Amino acid sequence: MASTEFESAVAAVKGLTEDPGNDVKLKLYALYKQVTEGDVSGKRPGFTDFVGRAKYDAWADLKGTSAADAEAQYIAIVQDLTAP
Known part of the structure; x- marks a missing residue:
């Protein structure tokens, strides 16, 4: 189950004013999916x-x-993106 800190980080990503770039967005997507759904399943597109x-x-x-590890990585990336 995702923590409150993770949920806050997810909300912070939605409020970013600058585009962090495709690589960072892809990493955040993958970490989010790993936290919320676990290992990838299904066929590769x-x-x-x-x-x-x-x-x-x-x-x-x-x-x-x-x-837990994916959640910690996600939060760390978002903290770097939102740091003043």
């Missing part, structure tokens, strides 16, 4: 679905990462 494939691969790279 086809080669014509570039975005879906990138998301799947980023999430698959976290296979075996505990929800």
Whole structure:
């Protein structure tokens, strides 16, 4: 179950005024999915679905990462993005 700190970090991402870039967004997506759903499941999207494939691969790279570790990484990234 996600912590209040994690939920606050998720809300903070939605309120970002600057685009953190695709690499950071992809990492945040993968960590979020790992926290909320666990290891990736299902088939990898086809080669014509570039975005879906990138998301799947980023999430698959976290296979075996505990929800607590993924949550801590997510929070750390968001803190770096929102630091003054």
